[in-house]
Amino acid sequence: MSSDADPVLAVDDLRKRYGETVALDGVDLAVADGEFVAVVGPSGCGKSTLLRVLSGLEAQFDGRVAVGGTDVRAGGSDDVGMVFQEPRLLGWADVRENVAVGLPADVDPERPAARDRVDDLIETVGLDGFADSRPDELSGGMAQRVSLARGLAYDPAVLLLDEPFSALDRLTKADQQDHLLDVWERRGTTVVLVTHDVEEAVYLADRVVVLDGQPGTVASVVDVDVERPRERADPDLVALRREVTDALGR
Numbered sequence: 525m526s527s528d529a530d531p532v533l534a535v536d537d538l539r540k541r542y543g544e545t546v547a548l549d550g551v552d553l554a555v556a557d558g559e560f561v562a563v564v565g566p567s568g569c570g571k572s573t574l575l576r577v578l579s580g581l582e583a584q585f586d587g588r589v590a591v592g593g594t595d596v597r598a599g600g601s602d603d604v605g606m607v608f609q610e611p612r613l614l615g616w617a618d619v620r621e622n623v624a625v626g627l628p629a630d631v632d633p634e635r636p637a638a639r640d641r642v643d644d645l646i647e648t649v650g651l652d653g654f655a656d657s658r659p660d661e662l663s664g665g666m667a668q669r670v671s672l673a674r675g676l677a678y679d680p681a682v683l684l685l686d687e688p689f690s691a692l693d694r695l696t697k698a699d700q701q702d703h704l705l706d707v708w709e710r711r712g713t714t715v716v717l718v719t720h721d722v723e724e725a726v727y728l729a730d731r732v733v734v735l736d737g738q739p740g741t742v743a744s745v746v747d748v749d750v751e752r753p754r755e756r757a758d759p760d761l762v763a764l765r766r767e768v769t770d771a772l773g774r
């Protein structure tokens with residue numbers, strides 16, 4: 525997919541420092557509407573920092589970062605939903621209440637339209653029948669799907685995911701990856717996924733951005749030009765995995 529025309533996410537010459545530590549140095553990235561981009565890189569190269577900047581959680585940086593044409597420092601982050609490695613659910617609240625936390629602040633979660641929206645999201649992530657369950661009644665994969673529904677509650681233009689499946693066992697992980705693909709395909713949300721897992725990146729993404737170094741810079745961008753639905757064992761995917769791994773090792 526081309527990212528040339530009006531990218532929904534535009535990062536130009538991003539430089540981010542924490543005191544003396546430069547975390548990112550001159551990162552450029554353009555993500556097209558509806559595109560699925562994975563960001564991989566070794567520990568400490570600034571992957572989470574990049575997501576934090578994109579989400580508006582970090583206001584101090586040099587360069588330009590815009591979502592939907594609006595600078596994130598000027599409210600562009602309203603168009604961004606975030607899913608973290610840990611589901612970060614409210615233990616005392618049920619699934620419906622946990623998803624409703626992600627609704628825009630001016631929406632009363634008790635209003636019928638808001639309840640319908642939340643129930644629709646719960647169904648979207650495949651948790652029908654669990655709306656009244658509490659987090660301790662859910663498996664790890666289910667809890668992560670609540671977190672995904674919460675991230676979608678704002679109906680964001682861009683969904684940012686920071687290693688959302690890394691704490692899950694292999695089978696649950698594969699299941700959740702397919703679930704995310706399903707949600708992405710049905711909703712058309714633009715996705716930026718940070719992961720350590722090259723296999724996951726290549727299986728899911730249209731493009732894999734390899735970050736490297738300290739400070740982090742874009743070392744390589746690998747297009748995953750493989751038709752969907754994909755087979756994990758597809759020789760083209762296996763070859764692309766090698767290409768990404770080689771780029772990481774350089």
Ligand SMILES: Nc1ncnc2c1ncn2[C@@H]1O[C@H](COP(=O)(O)OP(=O)(O)OP(=O)(O)O)[C@@H](O)[C@H]1O
Nearest residue numbers: 542545546547565566567568569570571572573574
């Ligand atoms: N709040 C902070 N204060 C100071 N330094 C920080 C802070 N957050 C990140 N850093 C530093 O910025 C650099 C990039 O960190 P970041 O967490 O973005 O990397 P990462 O690629 O996500 O790592 P990992 O894969 O281990 O999560 C590291 O050198 C880290 O120590």
